[in-house]
Amino acid sequence: KAGVTQTPRYLIKTRGQQVTLSCSPISGHRSVSWYQQTPGQGLQFLFEYFSETQRNKGNFPGRFSGRQFSNSRSEMNVSTLELGDSALYLCASSQKADKETQYFGPGTRLLVL
Amino acid sequence: SQQGEEDPQALSIQEGENATMNCSYKTSINNLQWYRQNSGRGLVHLILIRSNEREKHSGRLRVTLDTSKKSSSLLITASRAADTASYFCATGGFKTIFGAGTRLFVKA
Numbered sequence: 001k002a003g004v005t006q007t008p009r010y011l012i013k014t015r016g017q018q019v020t021l022s023c024s025p026i027s028g029h030r031s032v033s034w035y036q037q038t039p040g041q042g043l044q045f046l047f048e049y050f051s052e053t054q055r056n057k058g059n060f061p062g063r064f065s066g067r068q069f070s071n072s073r074s075e076m077n078v079s080t081l082e083l084g085d086s087a088l089y090l091c092a093s094s095q096k097a098d099k100e101t102q103y104f105g106p107g108t109r110l111l112v113l
Numbered sequence: 114s115q116q117g118e119e120d121p122q123a124l125s126i127q128e129g130e131n132a133t134m135n136c137s138y139k140t141s142i143n144n145l146q147w148y149r150q151n152s153g154r155g156l157v158h159l160i161l162i163r164s165n166e167r168e169k170h171s172g173r174l175r176v177t178l179d180t181s182k183k184s185s186s187l188l189i190t191a192s193r194a195a196d197t198a199s200y201f202c203a204t205g206g207f208k209t210i211f212g213a214g215t216r217l218f219v220k221a
Contacts, residue, residue: 004155033209043201043211056208090155100119100144104155 001027004093004105012111018079020110025072025093031055032074033102034066037088046089049074058075078110119202119215127220132189134215136202137182145185146203147177150214156201159187194221 003022008010013019025032033069045058049068063097066076072093078085120135138145145162149158161180162169162185169176175188189196199214 035211042213043207045210048208057209088153090146092156100146100161101158102156103158104148106155107153109153 004091004103006089006105006108009106009109010109010111012113013051013081014113015081016065017081018077019081019110021075021076021078021089021091021110023076023091023093023105024093025074025091026103027096029093029103030072031094032068032072033094034074034076034090035090035092036060037090037107038086043090046076081112083112086110098105118214119200121215122213123216123218124216125220126192128194130192130193130219131185132192132217132219134187134200134217136185136187137186138202138204138210138212139183140204142180142204145176145205147174147176147185147187147208148201148203148211150199150201152198159200179218185210189217192219194219 007022031050033048035043037043046060047066049054049056052068063079068074088107090104090107092104094102118137127133142164144161146161147159149159150156160171160176162176173190178185197219199216201214202212203209
């Protein structure tokens with residue numbers, strides 16, 4: 001099976017812009033989670049989708065949003081970008097609803113100038 | 114704040130030596146997972162240990178869990194240069210919480 005794929009891999013934006021990141025989970029996986037990784041804050045949970053429904057959300061402002069499509073592919077959107085949004089954004093999929101084992105994509109590295 | 118906290122933050126050893134990393138967490142758990150990350154890439158799931166297990170092995174990896182102390186340790190035996198990476202513990206199912214990670218450097 002193909003692994004989790006994320007596009008784009010690298011992205012440069014300027015403050016105030018918005019960005020959409022995409023994640024394709026492993027075939028058959030219905031749970032998709034998003035994480036932000038920065039040197040200062042480490043790995044932080046953004047949100048998780050299961051069967052097109054947002055099941056859990058981390059402590060991030062409303063500028064961060066996401067959605068999941070019927071084929072389990074997921075997108076994450078960040079509006080009104082700030083310098084502090086520069087990070088590696090990781091997507092992970094899981095076959096089971098309990099997310100015991102998550103399979104991560106390579107990440108999208110976002111730089112906000 | 115991170116629930117899992119790894120110790121040490123960084124570790125440098127020679128090839129062939131064993132590497133031990135520790136993780137502490139704050140709340141009760143159903144399971145604890147360890148992941149590896151190579152140089153800013155995606156994480157790779159290494160091993161999961163359930164709350165009713167005390168020890169688990171997978172190849173050169175040995176994980177222990179002490180729920181009374183809310184701590185876990187990851188032992189990598191006979192380390193190799195390819196083991197150079199950051200290692201994270203993670204707890205929680207629906208809202209996975211990762212520790213700050215231990216950066217392991219294995220010198221050839």
